[in-house]
Amino acid sequence: xxxxxxxxxxxxxxxxxxxxxxxxxxxxxxxxxxxxxxxxxxxxxxxxxxxxxxxxxxxxxxxxxxxxxxxxxxxxxxxxxxxxxxxxxxxxxxxxxxxxxxxxxxxxxxxxxxxxxxxxxxxxxxxxxxxxxxxxxxxxxxxxxxxxxxxxxxxxxxxxxxxxxxxxxxxxxxxxxxx
Amino acid sequence: xxxxxxxxxxxxxxxxxxxxxxxxxxxxxxxxxxxxxxxxxxxxxxxxxxxxxxxxxxxxxxxxxxxxxxxxxxxxxxxxxxxxxxxxxxxxxxxxxxxxxxxxxxxxxxxxxxxxxxxxxxxxxxxxx
Numbered sequence: 654x655x656x657x658x659x660x661x662x663x664x665x666x667x668x669x670x671x672x673x674x675x676x677x678x679x680x681x682x683x684x685x686x687x688x689x690x691x692x693x694x695x696x697x698x699x700x701x702x703x704x705x706x707x708x709x710x711x712x713x714x715x716x717x718x719x720x721x722x723x724x725x726x727x728x729x730x731x732x733x734x735x736x737x738x739x740x741x742x743x744x745x746x747x748x749x750x751x752x753x754x755x756x757x758x759x760x761x762x763x764x765x766x767x768x769x770x771x772x773x774x775x776x777x778x779x780x781x782x783x784x785x786x787x788x789x790x791x792x793x794x795x796x797x798x799x800x801x802x803x804x805x806x807x808x809x810x811x812x813x814x815x816x817x818x819x820x821x822x823x824x825x826x827x828x829x830x831x832x
Numbered sequence: 833x834x835x836x837x838x839x840x841x842x843x844x845x846x847x848x849x850x851x852x853x854x855x856x857x858x859x860x861x862x863x864x865x866x867x868x869x870x871x872x873x874x875x876x877x878x879x880x881x882x883x884x885x886x887x888x889x890x891x892x893x894x895x896x897x898x899x900x901x902x903x904x905x906x907x908x909x910x911x912x913x914x915x916x917x918x919x920x921x922x923x924x925x926x927x928x929x930x931x932x933x934x935x936x937x938x939x940x941x942x943x944x945x946x947x948x949x950x951x952x953x954x955x956x957x958x959x960x961x
Binding site: 684688701702705706708709712713716719720775778779782783796797799800803804 | 842843863865902904905906908909912935937938940947951
């Protein structure tokens with residue numbers, strides 16, 4: 654029998670406070686919720702320049718969560734989103750379940766994005782933008798992840814945590830500079 | 833040819849393609865996840881508009897005011913399609929002025945405009961707000 658004691662809320666709060674988390678949600682992400690989270694993030698970040706960058710990256714992050722989270726019947730917590738602040742950066746962190754057989758493709762893509770500089774990322778972006786495969790909009794043809802890297806200006810940090818043979822939990826941290 | 837107007841939605845921009853004045857406007861945010869539903873009719877309308885223009889050269893000048901503050905990566909391809917059609921009209925002799933508005937702090941948005949410009953060989957006017 655699971656029995657969470659009342660300290661759980663305190664401990665979670667302490668954990669969030671310690672990591673300077675400004676905004677978080679764990680559960681199912683609906684379009685209405687995304688609108689609310691975005692407007693909260695807007696009012697939370699004072700610096701307009703940073704806010705615009707965070708806003709851009711955040712929309713792509715949340716879209717990825719709604720699009721790519723593995724939906725398992727009865728699962729109340731398919732994904733988590735956090736917006737927080739490190740010493741020098743705002744960070745956006747997401748976590749979602751994915752099928753294990755998708756790990757390789759995603760990791761290959763992340764390695765590629767992390768290996769490219771701004772100019773190379775822009776070239777790749779333009780290549781996809783102008784390609785004729787305009788009917789394959791399901792995943793945005795991969796523009797989102799390149800866009801996030803361009804707006805962030807920092808390398809992605811990520812991890813895949815094995816849940817069982819068929820499922821993994823994918824975490825991604827995107828930093829947005831203060832400048 | 834009738835003008836095309838679409839009111840602003842939660843995740844979709846306001847659109848006003850005024851054929852009488854030959855002034856087109858796209859304003860707000862474009863972050864819908866159903867981009868195809870939003871943009872497909874617009875692209876179709878523009879394609880018809882292009883045909884109509886080629887047959888009916890009553891006005892040779894069109895001003896396009898691009899005032900999107902934010903667009904997601906899903907919208908980017910459709911925006912590219914819009915500019916592509918405009919470019920095709922320019923090649924056919926229509927004078928097309930694209931005014932790209934951006935927040936003076938938002939260099940990313942300025943860069944996005946410059947990229948479209950470069951790819952399409954299209955000269956934009958930039959207006960910092």
